[in-house]
Amino acid sequence: xxxxxxxxxxxxxxxxxxxxxxxxxxxxxxxxxxxxxxxxxxxxxxxxxxxxxxxxxxxxxxxxxxxxxxxxxxxxxxxxxxxxxxxxxxxxxxxxxxxxxxxxxxxxxxxxxxxxxxxxxxxxxxxxxxxxxxxxxxxxxxxxxxxxxxxxxxxxxxxxxxxxxxxxxxxxxxxxxxxxxxxxxxxxxxxxxxxxxxxxxxxxxxxxxxxxxxxxxxxxxxxxxxxxxxxxxxxxxxxxxxxxxxxxxxxxxxxxxxxxxxxxxxxxxxxxxxxxxxxxxxxxxxxxxxxxxxxxxxxxxxxxxxxxxxxxxxxxxxxxxxxxxxxxxxxxxxxxxxxxxxxxxxxxxxxxxxxxxxxxxxxxxxxxxxxxxxxxxxxxxxxxxxxxxxxxxxxxxxxxxxxxxxxxxxxxxxxxxxxxxxxxxxxxxxxxxxxxxxxxxxxxxxxxxxxxxxxxxxxxxxxxxxxxxxxxxxxxxxxxxxxxxxxxxxxxxxxxxxxxxxxxxxxxxxxxxxxxxxxxxxxxxxxxxxxxxxxxxxxxxxxxxxxxxxxxxxxxxxxxxxxxxxxxxxxxxxxxxxxxxxxxxxxxxxxxxxxxxxxxxxxxxxxxxxxxxxxxxx
Numbered sequence: 216x217x218x219x220x221x222x223x224x225x226x227x228x229x230x231x232x233x234x235x236x237x238x239x240x241x242x243x244x245x246x247x248x249x250x251x252x253x254x255x256x257x258x259x260x261x262x263x264x265x266x267x268x269x270x271x272x273x274x275x276x277x278x279x280x281x282x283x284x285x286x287x288x289x290x291x292x293x294x295x296x297x298x299x300x301x302x303x304x305x306x307x308x309x310x311x312x313x314x315x316x317x318x319x320x321x322x323x324x325x326x327x328x329x330x331x332x333x334x335x336x337x338x339x340x341x342x343x344x345x346x347x348x349x350x351x352x353x354x355x356x357x358x359x360x361x362x363x364x365x366x367x368x369x370x371x372x373x374x375x376x377x378x379x380x381x382x383x384x385x386x387x388x389x390x391x392x393x394x395x396x397x398x399x400x401x402x403x404x405x406x407x408x409x410x411x412x413x414x415x416x417x418x419x420x421x422x423x424x425x426x427x428x429x430x431x432x433x434x435x436x437x438x439x440x441x442x443x444x445x446x447x448x449x450x451x452x453x454x455x456x457x458x459x460x461x462x463x464x465x466x467x468x469x470x471x472x473x474x475x476x477x478x479x480x481x482x483x484x485x486x487x488x489x490x491x492x493x494x495x496x497x498x499x500x501x502x503x504x505x506x507x508x509x510x511x512x513x514x515x516x517x518x519x520x521x522x523x524x525x526x527x528x529x530x531x532x533x534x535x536x537x538x539x540x541x542x543x544x545x546x547x548x549x550x551x552x553x554x555x556x557x558x559x560x561x562x563x564x565x566x567x568x569x570x571x572x573x574x575x576x577x578x579x580x581x582x583x584x585x586x587x588x589x590x591x592x593x594x595x596x597x598x599x600x601x602x603x604x605x606x607x608x609x610x611x612x613x614x615x616x617x618x619x620x621x622x623x624x625x626x627x628x629x630x631x632x633x634x635x636x637x638x639x640x641x642x643x644x645x646x647x648x649x650x651x652x653x654x655x656x657x658x659x660x661x662x663x664x665x666x667x668x669x670x671x672x673x674x675x676x677x678x679x680x681x682x683x684x685x686x687x688x689x690x691x692x693x694x695x696x697x698x699x700x701x702x703x704x705x706x707x708x709x710x711x712x713x714x715x716x717x718x719x720x721x722x723x724x725x726x727x728x729x730x731x732x733x734x735x736x737x738x739x740x741x742x743x744x745x746x747x748x749x750x751x752x753x754x755x756x757x758x759x760x761x762x763x764x765x766x767x768x769x770x771x772x773x774x775x776x777x778x779x780x781x782x783x784x785x786x787x788x789x790x791x792x793x794x795x796x797x798x799x800x801x802x803x804x805x806x807x808x809x810x811x812x813x814x815x816x817x818x819x820x821x822x823x824x825x826x827x828x829x830x831x832x833x
Contacts, residue, residue: 217369223415226297227693238254238255238469239317240314240315240317240560241600243286244321244560244745244747245559245560245804246314246559246566247288247558247560247565247570247805247807248253248308248806248807249422249560249565249567249569249570250314250315252569253306253315253560255277255278258276258306259276259422259423259568261596262274262347262452262594263423263594264435264595265349265419265429266522266655267291267725268520268557269427269428269520269523269625270442271427272425272427273334273336273424273425273426275332275423275425276307276308276423276424278305278306278307279303279304279305279330279332280301280332281303281304281305281328282301282329282331283328283329284329285304285325286326286327288329288792290389291359294726296329297389297422298331298353300493301329301331301749303317303318304317305419306378306601307420308424308564309421309561309564310351310418310419310421310562310563310564310659311416312416312418312463312530313417313559313561313562313600314559314561315564317380318735321396321416322416322418323395324329324394328418328419329388329389329391330388330392330419330420331355331387331389331653332387333386333388333394335384335386336383336386336426336823337383338381338383338461339382339383339428340431341378341429341430341431342375342376342378342428342429342430342433342456343376343378343427343428343429344374344426345363345374345376345377345424346370346372346374346424346425346536347366347373347382347422348423348594348595349369349371349420349592350419350472351369351370351391351421352393352395352418353367353393353394353395354391354502355534356375356388356390356391357388357390358386358387358389358503358616358776359381359382359386359387360387361380363375363813366829368644368648369400369401369402369613370401370592370648370649371592371645371649372389372401372647373648376455377485377720385701386393390420392418392420393461394419394797396418399446399525399615399617399638399641399669400615401613401615401642402416402613402614402615403589403613403614404557404589406568406588406592406793409796411796411797413795414555414794414795415562417562418670421476421563421593423515423566423594424537425656426707428455428531429456429517430683431459431460431504432454432455432456432457432460432511432517432518433455433456433509433517433763434452434453434454434455434519435455435507436453437451437452437501437507437537438450438522438654438655439505439518439654440687441495441523441525441526441657442525442527443492443494443526443527443543443544444543444638446488446489446492447486447488447489448466448489448503448523448525449484449485449486450466450480450484450511451483451485452483452488453482454482460530461482461509461510462510463479463480463482463510464478464507464600465478465480465485465510465515466478466485466507466508467505467508467780468487468505468523469503469505469506470501470503470504473478475503476488478777479510482725483577492525494525494543495524495525495526495602495605495657496526496543496547496605497606497607497683498605499605499683500602500604502522502602504521508522508680509515521579522602523655523659524545524602524657525657526657527542527543527544528542528547528660528661528687528688529542530539530726530784531546531831531832532831533546533828533829534830535782535829536723537700538681538724539784539828539830540665540726542607544711546828547584548661548826549585549598549607549609549784549785549786550584550694550727550785550788550820550823550824551584551606551787552578552583552788552789552790552791553790554593554790554791555589555790555791555792555794556588556590557792557795558804559745559805560761564594568596570806571594571596571597574791575597575600575601575604576604577791577802578606578663578791579604579605580649580654581604581811581813582604582818582819582820582821584606585609585660585823586606586607587663587787589609589611589666589790591667592610592611592613592615592649595652598658598659599656601658602657606658606659607657607690607704608656608659608661608662609660609661610659610661611694611789612649612663612687613649614665616669617636617670618633618672619632619636619669619670619671619672620632620671621668622668622697623668624695624698625705625707625722625826626698626699626707629674629697630697630701631671631672632670632672633670633672634669634670634673635758638674639672642677643680645683645826646664647676649683650662655763657714661688661689661690661691661704662685662691663694664678664681664690664693665677665692665694665696666691666693666696667708668693668696669696671696673692673694674697674699675699675702677692678693678701682702682703689702690702691704691730693706693707694730695730695731698722700724702725703728704725705725705728705731707728707729707730709731709733710734710754710789711733711735711754711767711782711787712770713733713774713778714732714778715729715778715783717782727783727788728784728785728787729775729783730787731789732771733768734753734799735753735754735764735768735788735799736754736756736788736797736798737761737798737810738797738798739753739803739808743803743805743807743808744804745793745796745804746796747793749796749798753797753798754799766812771788772822772823774818776790776826779826780826788801788823792804792806
């Protein structure tokens with residue numbers, strides 16, 4: 216028997232090695248330098264949830280079998296087709312349409328994408344959670360033929376408790392996905408016919424899939440708040456499993472490996488006072504490591520590792536009455552790029568954590584202190600890198616073009632879209648999921664529900680809800696969109712150079728920002744273009760030389776200095792990188808060339824920060 220079992224294992228191992236050897240990127244489009252390091256064994260191996268870490272987990276990224284079938288097919292038929300090899304292998308977590316998936320084909324609205332893979336577990340007196348960091352758009356999962364859950368929404372993480380469906384040894388996981396990229400789906404820049412400012416669609420799994428073993432009574436979620444004066448970390452703990460056994464929580468904070476505070480408290484609220492606290496800011500992004508223990512009487516029944524950055528986000532008026540952003544009660548001018556977060560090889564998914572980090576480090580070293588994360592949700596590790604490196608984040612809600620009003624920008628008497636109840640309910644569910652998922656990241660300082668009137672509707676209600684749901688952050692209700700008197704910010708978009716209607720008294724009670732400007736384009740050479748034969752464009756026409764390009768950039772910042780003096784509190788430059796037909800990035804799409812060298816940008820940006828602001832003194 217042992218010899219037979221060993222032979223079977225050897226055959227399985229040889230088959231897996233053969234499949235991995237057969238995988239290769241699809242298509243002939245440009246790639247980032249990080250694509251060459253991607254293999255079925257290396258694809259996104261990092262722990263995906265940095266603010267709630269456990270040791271006992273299993274990464275399910277790698278080669279899965281996939282099959283595209285007509286919409287509405289039965290599980291039995293799909294499973295049979297998958298068992299016969301389906302349409303081949305797809306590399307998870309890269310979407311179907313991407314090069315790095317190894318497939319590179321579109322998914323149409325009349326089709327469904329089916330996935331299958333096996334995983335091995337050993338059952339104990341614990342629970343097993345199946346986590347999907349993001350699947351676009353609607354999906355249902357089965358383990359060993361038993362339905363374990365469904366999810367709707369393509370941008371946030373979700374989990375299924377699969378304890379009762381798994382068995383000792385090898386288990387089969389099947390996932391069905393439908394994604395039409397239409398209607399009221401929150402798609403961001405994805406469209407069925409890419410062009411201009413819109414890009415190739417993304418379908419199916421596009422972030423990490425993983426298994427996690429947890430105790431019978433376990434920490435399901437943490438909600439972390441901080442205040443800087445006095446310095447306090449507040450933790451709310453949500454429990455899963457046998458919830459009645461959980462009685463209390465112990466929080467211990469460390470800085471540079473040394474314990475600085477510890478407190479036992481309730482699930483509803485545990486407050487940890489931190490003596491001589493070091494505060495979080497872009498110039499000093501101090502993070503405190505946290506041990507969170509769930510207590511059943513005197514015993515610990517579960518524990519996770521987390522972290523917190525102690526900071527307070529706010530706004531205050533300067534001596535002239537203009538509203539300025541503050542961090543820890545100090546004025547801070549927000550300056551950052553519009554970050555589309557798109558990649559030629561993985562589309563919404565960077566080739567690797569290293570590829571994602573490279574962009575963030577470029578932004579930081581260029582002298583920006585903020586990123587506007589534009590109408591998409593990034594992997595949770597993205598926010599972890601912003602937390603530890605010190606970059607503030609404006610986090611957009613993923614947008615849609617569904618039933619939006621005409622775009623009137625900052626004009627009086629704006630129009631508002633009208634959505635049916637089903638569509639609005641889904642919009643709000645995804646907005647809440649995004650805020651809940653990302654709430655603990657100290658880098659996030661602002662929520663942006665709408666962009667440029669795209670799908671803008673019930674603006675006053677959405678803005679008020681966001682302000683009330685998270686009073687610890689700023690709310691920019693409609694970036695560049697139709698202005699309504701709600702939230703903290705009045706946001707105007709102006710291309711190519713920045714501008715703002717400073718004389719309009721309607722904006723006196725709001726922090727004024729230029730939420731998009733610039734977009735100065737340049738083609739280095741055709742080897743860095745997504746499509747060399749397409750119309751590649753930037754705002755204001757393309758300069759003939761790199762010197763002319765830098766001159767235009769400097770002119771934008773000369774005007775931004777004047778706007779800052781006149782009352783503008785922040786600005787967002789379009790954009791981090793070229794994307795498909797857009798060549799208005801600071802970087803080429805393949806990240807091979809810094810069209811704007813980071814050292815030169817740093818000098819320009821420091822000059823803008825240095826423009827003095829006379830703040831009111833109480």
